[in-house]
Amino acid sequence: MSKLVKIDITVPNQTKYLGMIGRIGESLAYSLESYQGNRREFAYQLNLVLTEALANAMRHANDCDPDKDIRVSISASDQDLVIKVFDQGQGFDIETLAKLKACASDEGGRGIKIIFKLMDQVRYTQEGDRNVLEMTKHLH
Amino acid sequence: MQLNMTEQGDIVKISIEEERMDAHNSGDLKEQMLQLFDEGKCNLVIDLTAVRFIDSSGLGSLVSGFKNASAREGSLKLCCLQPQVRSMFELTRLHRVFEIFSTQDEALASF
Numbered sequence: 009m010s011k012l013v014k015i016d017i018t019v020p021n022q023t024k025y026l027g028m029i030g031r032i033g034e035s036l037a038y039s040l041e042s043y044q045g046n047r048r049e050f051a052y053q054l055n056l057v058l059t060e061a062l063a064n065a066m067r068h069a070n071d072c073d074p075d076k077d078i079r080v081s082i083s084a085s086d087q088d089l090v091i092k093v094f095d096q097g098q099g100f101d102i103e104t105l106a107k108l109k110a111c112a113s114d115e116g117g118r119g120i121k122i123i124f125k126l127m128d129q130v131r132y133t134q135e136g137d138r139n140v141l142e143m144t145k146h147l148h
Numbered sequence: 149m150q151l152n153m154t155e156q157g158d159i160v161k162i163s164i165e166e167e168r169m170d171a172h173n174s175g176d177l178k179e180q181m182l183q184l185f186d187e188g189k190c191n192l193v194i195d196l197t198a199v200r201f202i203d204s205s206g207l208g209s210l211v212s213g214f215k216n217a218s219a220r221e222g223s224l225k226l227c228c229l230q231p232q233v234r235s236m237f238e239l240t241r242l243h244r245v246f247e248i249f250s251t252q253d254e255a256l257a258s259f
Contacts, residue, residue, distance in 0.1 A: 023171050023172035026168075026171060026172050026203075027168050027172065030168075049232075052235075055201060056201075059203045060204060063170070063203065063205060066171075112241060113211060113214075114211070115209075115211050115215075116208050118208070119204040119205075122239065122240070125239065
């Protein structure tokens with residue numbers, strides 16, 4: 009029997025949906041039997057990574073346009089958890105953003121760095137007419 | 149964002165009455181603090197008892213308040229962080245920037 013979990017959701021490009029999507033990630037963390045680490049911490053991290061990725065896509069890729077939408081796909085196997093966030097924007101250079109030196113007193117610029125710290129692989133590519141932020145976490 | 153504000157001498161205590169501080173609501177806190185600064189109230193204690201989740205936008209609003217308070221010779225201090233929220237300050241190294249207290253009384257006594 010397949011132990012693959014797949015979730016695919018599309019929401020309007022509005023920050024009021026951040027909490028809903030974040031909580032889905034949190035619930036998922038408690039249901040992934042193969043995860044060996046601290047589950048409470050993992051749940052917070054998934055909530056955070058989803059919140060940061062969506063907020064980033066809503067603001068910077070979709071230019072806060074409420075008529076656009078954001079698609080989130082999450083798939084989990086025994087080995088890996090893969091989160092994809094699809095936006096409708098012009099795209100950006102994620103490596104450059106991640107390498108920007110941040111000063112402790114900067115108000116912004118922490119979101120992408122947090123994603124890189126918490127996930128094992130992060131890449132930003134294109135699928136069809138959408139950009140995709142793909143984030144992978146190894147579960148073992 | 150639901151906030152509860154009370155004044156004690158020249159210190160304003162702001163309790164965040166939300167479970168989440170994120171990109172959806174943290175702009176409200178930033179605006180509220182700017183209004184206080186405009187009124188000359190530059191010593192703030194932010195009580196995070198109710199906050200279970202904070203993202204980079206929530207942290208950014210606190211950094212904004214901290215910088216604005218400092219620029220006006222006041223200060224912004226934090227208290228009552230839940231463990232997961234505390235770990236966000238450590239992850240982003242902001243625990244080195246803010247004065248963080250276990251209780252509201254300790255924060256108030258530090259001024």
